Amino acid sequence: MSEQYDVVVVGAGAAGLAAGARLHRAGIKVRVIEAAARTGGRAFTDTASFGVAWDRGCHWLHSASVNPLRAAADELGLGYLARGTRQARATHLGDRWADEAERHAIWAAIDGTFAAVHEAGEAGRDIAASDCLDLASPWLRLSRHWLTLMTAAEAEQVSTLDYAAYSDTAENYPVERGYGALVQAVAAQAAPALDIVTSCPVEAVDWSGAGVALATPRGTLKARYAILAVPTSVVAKGAIRFTPGLPVALEEAFAALPLGAAEKVALLFDRDVFGQPPTTYVDTLDLRDPARKPINFTLNPFGAPMAIGQLGGANAAGLVAAGAEAMVDFALAALVDAFGADIRARVKATATTDWVADPLIGGAYSCALPGLAPLRARLSPGSVAQAMGGRVLFAGEAVSAHAYSTAHGAHLTGLAAADAVLAALQGAAA
Structure with missing residues (x-):
């Protein structure tokens, strides 16, 4: 040395x-x-x-068409799923699945949140993203959740000017x-x-x-x-x-x-318990409990019998502090609501991340x-x-x-x- x-x-x-x-x-x-x-x-x-x-x-692979690592993946023969959106195919509302009209309304609300924050930044306003939220929206919790997934931070800690500076082609390839x-x-x-x-x-x-x-x-x-x-x-x-x-x-x-908080909960099952196509995206929002935070999942990623839940912001940081068991319980509860209690017996293994607690990293991005x-x-x-x-x-x-x-x-x-x-x-x- x-x-x-x-x-x-x-x-x-x-x-x-x-x-x-x-x-x-x-x-x-x-x-x-x-x-x-x-x-x-x-x-x-x-x-x-x-x-x-x-x-x-x-x-x-964000902004895949201009992402040099996507080109490198092609050269190396490493496959990815060329899908233009991470939008959920379905949203579970605690005791039922959202109907088609609700699903469109949910994504209109989420996209509307993204647009409002971006427009404020484009106008040169360096304010908190929370100032752009539609507080009357019935889908506010999901809008906030998705904003935390994008930024790893709560809306009150997100600069609209910084948010608008991000260049995104909306091509996100796993x-x-x-x-x-x-x-x-x-x-x-x-x-x-x-x-x-x-x-x-x-x-x-x-x-x-x-x-x-x-x-x-x-x-x-x-x-x-x-x-x-x-x-x-x-x-x-x-x-x-x-x-x-x-x-x-x-x-x-x-x-x-x-660095904000963006964490994952991964659950491996002994077989496919969801009956969904490979790499299916699902959101959850419990309308019965206003205090319950949303979580979204990738189900059966590339055909593996798994669910990978994504957590962001204060909820992610709080669950990491509560421990791996709390993180798994939180994720599994949402899956049980959507797919039934029988899936508990099919869990083979679990894993959780703790980026916010890693002293060498200290967060997400x-x-x-x-x-x-x-x-x-x-x-x-x-x-x-x-x-x-x-x-x-x-x-x-x-x-x-x-x-x-x-x-x-x-x-x-x-x-x-x-x-x-x-x-x-x-x-x-x-």
């Missing part, structure tokens, strides 16, 4: 792997270090829990063998001999000299440049010390982009707080280079101006940070 590197990349998620692979292919002496015992970060396909691939983190597996395969194809060290957290970054020194429990690494591809929460909570201290403008930016949307731009390579002497750059989904919260956004920022370093190295050599 005492060697001198051209570049050290901190974090081996989608951004860090992309940055490291590009630098390695360019012949740069680069090392990627990762605090966790595995690589991938929030791109994590789990095959150990059930013997079936399912994504604990990112899952959909990856059959897992998005996490795709991210790993892309990095392995690009740079199979990439130098990666896991279980190696960075405790401090000293950028006071001509280069950068990164202190870890396994020694100090020195490099000419560092790319920090870590979640905003890691920096905001001070898990990495900076010498000199992080510039105030960047401190403010990291604080303005907290970033969303700017109301009034603070412009601060995201401070994390761009050019802005950070100016603030930190050109020696330290940041990458990750939060750095992306228009594809934040996505794996492809993280991937592209990793490439951009690597390109910025390559340009600096070439300029120094000229």
Whole structure:
């Protein structure tokens, strides 16, 4: 760990792997270090829990027609479901299924919420998304639920201006063998001999000299440049010390982009208990109990006898705090309402996520707080280079101006940070 590197990349998620692979292919002496015992970060396909691939983190190839990872999946022969919408085929209302008129009214309300928030941002208003909600709508709980799934945050903590900056083609393709597996395969194809060290957290970054020194429990690494591809929460909570201290403008930016909560509950059954086609989407909303939060499911994903429930915002964070059993009970109760109590006996195994409780990550994905949307731009390579002497750059989904919260956004920022370093190295050599 005492060697001198051209570049050290901190974090081996989608951004860090992309940055490291590009630098390695360019012949740069680069090392990627990762605090966790595995690589991938929030791109994590789990095959150990059930013997079936399912994504604990990112899952959909968002904006698929312009998503470079979709093109990579084609090249690698990794299949996905080309479906233009995640809209539920059906909605269960606690004791019955919504009829066709209700289902259309529900999605009109949800789409209306998305449109109202987007329109406010398009008009330049940086206000809370909650100010755009139709409080009289009978489907308000589902509208709020879907907004939390999109942003990982409660509407009161969502900037309309930031929301409107997101670029979306409405093409969301689930990856059959897992998005996490795709991210790993892309990095392995690009740079199979990439130098990666896991279980190696960075405790401090000293950028006071001509280069950068990164202190870890396994020694100090020195490099000419560092790319920090870590979640905003890691920096905001001070898990990495900076010498000199992080510039105030960047401190403010990291604080303005907290990670919200987006969690999953996965249930494996011993057979198909739903009688639904592969990869069927179902929403639930209990009209009998106004205090009960909605949950939506992917049923029989790619034909596997499973249900994967999605939770967002405060409800997700609260259930994680309550524990895995509470999460499973919450999800199973909704499934029992819709498909009958007999399915309880068919549960073979369960698994839950806990991204908000993971000290190395601390949440799902970033969303700017109301009034603070412009601060995201401070994390761009050019802005950070100016603030930190050109020696330290940041990458990750939060750095992306228009594809934040996505794996492809993280991937592209990793490439951009690597390109910025390559340009600096070439300029120094000229």
